[in-house]
Amino acid sequence: MNQEQFLQELSKALKPLSEEERNEILFDFEEHITEGVKEGRPEANIIRELGSPKQIAKELVPDVTETAPAVQRPKKNLFQMACSAAAISILNLIFVLGPALGIFGVYVGFCGAALALSVSPIMFVGMVMFQMNTHMMLEFFLSLMFGSLGLLSCIGLWHLGKLLYSVSLRYIRYNLKLVTGAQT
Template sequence: MNKNEYIEVLNRRIKKISREEKKDILNKYESHFISGYKDKKNDDEMIRDIGVPIKISNEINVMTALHDVEKEKNIKDIFNVIFSIMGLSFFNFIFIGFSLFAILLFLPFILAYFIAISVMICSPVILFVMGIINGFDTISINEVFEMIKGVFLGLILTLVGYYFMKNFFKFLTFYLKWNLNIFKREGI
């Protein structure tokens, strides 16, 4: 592989990055080759020193995806970084694959959690509609207390869910950064 092929592989494999940033990255690697030529090195020696372009492009894609997740936490960016990390090594593929499978197994419980919270918080509206349809005299004090209890429980569960998701995203970002650092250190 020569310099032009190396740069072309990087250019094709680096994704989801602005043209200016991609151009800067490609220029940086091209300058590595130029400085290597000044030191009387051939292309193979420089590629051994710099690293394999596929691994470097995977690493750049992961760093870009991690930056996007830190900047804006949305499902698309999270899945983008997860699949980018999965591409770094076979262990990551297996570990994250099993984690995604576990999330799919718990998906019915997660959906039930969100539905239950919605019903609890909307229980005053439900009770009011029942009062309009059946008459307000059919609503007992017990139902009013149950409605108040449901609203408070729904609000508490909403806060618990919010802080759980917030800390889950922090943990996920920490794990992915840690994984990327291990990948860089070991040169997997």
């Protein structure tokens, strides 16, 4: 890309600015490129160092959405909010509470199983101390396998718990937005 192409693309990207501001910015970049060429640097390298004209324009043009006043929908009145809350509560009790409690119960069960598997090597040590068994090597490796499986399950369940927590929070926020009439 040469200097003319760079400045043309930059000019197009700076359209939201006034003519005076755009010309001033273009003059500054043109001067920067000219000075670099006078110093003996290749024009293409200077333009590459400056970056994309679109990216430069994004940084220089103020965001229009920030300057425009936000359009707000009128808030619901108290009666509408109470009706919405009652309807959402009934729907949540009928359709959401049962599956949510079921998922929570399964999660707690898996956590208990993972903890039980994780302590199996400790139980093996206790078993060796109090009784001697002929299948000691088999039980040793089984306890290591179950302990490893338990630890891996604990890690997976930790991440699953964080996911379930974030999904629950998003669902609660969504319900609150429905009740209050906030924009989604």
